[in-house]
Each structure stands twice: as C-alpha cells, then as structure tokens.
Amino acid sequence: MPDLKIFDLSGQTVLITGSSRGIGKAIALAMAAAGAKVVVTSRKIDACEAVAGEINASGGTAVAVACNVSDKAQIDALINAAENKLGAVSTLVCNAAVNPAYGPMADLDDRAFDKVMGANVAANIHLINRLAPGMAAAGGGAVVLISSLAGLMGSKNIGAYAISKAADIQLARNYAVELGPQNIRVNAICPGLIKTEFSSKLWEGAKGRDFIARTPLGRLGEAEDIAGAAVFLASNAARYITGQTLVIDGGVMIADPF
Secondary structure, eight states: OOOGGGGOOTTOEEEEETOSSHHHHHHHHHHHHTTOEEEEEESOHHHHHHHHHHHHHTTOEEEEEEOOTTOHHHHHHHHHHHHHHHOSOOEEEEOOOOOOOOBOGGGOOHHHHHHHHIIIIIHHHHHHHHHHHHHHHTTOEEEEEEOOGGGGSOOSSBHHHHHHHHHHHHHHHHHHHHHGGGTEEEEEEEEOSBOSSTTHHHHSTHHHHHHHHTOTTOSOBOTHHHHHHHHHHHSGGGTTOOSOEEEESTTGGGSOOO
16 A cells, blocks of 8 residues: 655645735645644735644644745845744745736836746745755755746736746746756646635636636636645655646636637
8 A cells, every 4th residue: 555654744844935825825724734844924924923823723833924025135034034943944835926917018017027027036036046055955855836827828917927927837947957966846836717815806707707617627726726736746745746837727728719
C-alpha cells in the first residue's frame, strides 16, 4: 500500500503571501491542516491575526506578519520575522496580487502597469531570491506561484493583470531550471474564475452566469479548490515535479468552443 505520509507537511514552515482572505487564506488553512507551521501575511495585520488565530485555535501553529509585497524593505522584514518566529522557510507560496486596471490596454496608465508588475512579478522575484539560499542550505524546498487562467489567454479588460500572470508562469520555468540543482522545486497554479472578493467584478451578475454556462463542471471555483493543489506541490508527493503549470478551472480551457 502507498504511504500517504508523503502528503504530510509536518516540520515544514510555509510562508503564504496575501493569505488573510480568499485563495491565500484557504491555502494557509490547508497547509496548517497538513501539519505545516504557517506564516500568514498581507497588508492588514488585523486580518492576518484573525487567520493565524483560527489556525492556532484548531491546534496548528501560525504567526501573523504584516507586509506590503510592493516594498522590498517590508519583504525583508517579513522574512526576518518568519525565520525568527518559526525557523527557516521551506515552502513559499506567492499568492499576493493586485489589479488596479480594468479596461482595454489602450487606456492603461503607466503607473497602474508598474504597480501590477511590481506586486505580481517583481515581488515574487525578490521573495524567491531571498528565500532560495536558506532552502538550499536545508537540502531543498518548494515554491508555488499562484498565477491565473488569464496568464494563458487573451483579455480585453484585464490585460495588465494577464501579462503579469503570464510572467509568473515563466518565473516558474526559469527558477525551476536555476534552482533545480539545489533541490528546490518551482511550480505555478493557474486558477480559473474563483468566487472571491478579489475577482468579484468578473463573477457577479450576468458575467458569472455566462461563465458558469461555459464551464464543464457547471460552477464557479471556490478558494478551497486551489488549496489542495498547493499542499500537494509543497509535499513529497510532488518531489519530481518542477517547472510545471497546473490549471484548475473546472474545465474551461478544454471546453467545446462550438
């Protein structure tokens, strides 16, 4: 019989950006349920403390640290706090993202584009570069980049966001090649339309109903639908998987266009 302990994350310290709500929160709860110590972080400390408190009340171990990932100094402080409180980070989940621009690329403001790329791409590069040496010294680790279905498709309304998420998919490939010799695995997850506050403009009202009609599984995704995949990619069950992109979209990408 196979040993399901390969999914156990006991002994791991997992840092999840943007983990006070939505997909990030669901991942934090799932990582803790699998045995990991969890660093909950987002810009608002009260929201982080609420999630960490939920984990601790359930018998897990979590700490809350506020961080705006668009600020390198705050990322450095986040990592220092995480290491001081819970030890070396063995898995990084890059989930924090922004999308201040909605509409055609022709109307895209330079500052909005810079903000998207800074938070959604540059911050992930800095996080990985800061944490990879410690992972390597410990014998290996894992990075999970939460990209998006938008990174695989064209978009008439969220073009800047789509560009940033396509870049995250490429980050997974680049870092998988660079960090593979240190036994650090890097993969991406592309959620489809997930029913969270962050994506509410895309699923509320008629838009959501139309999307559901095009989805083979006949529903919108829930944040918990992404969490299990993140746990899998952090675990030894995925020890030979790197540089890959896992699409979790209810079948939208393979749906019959006719």
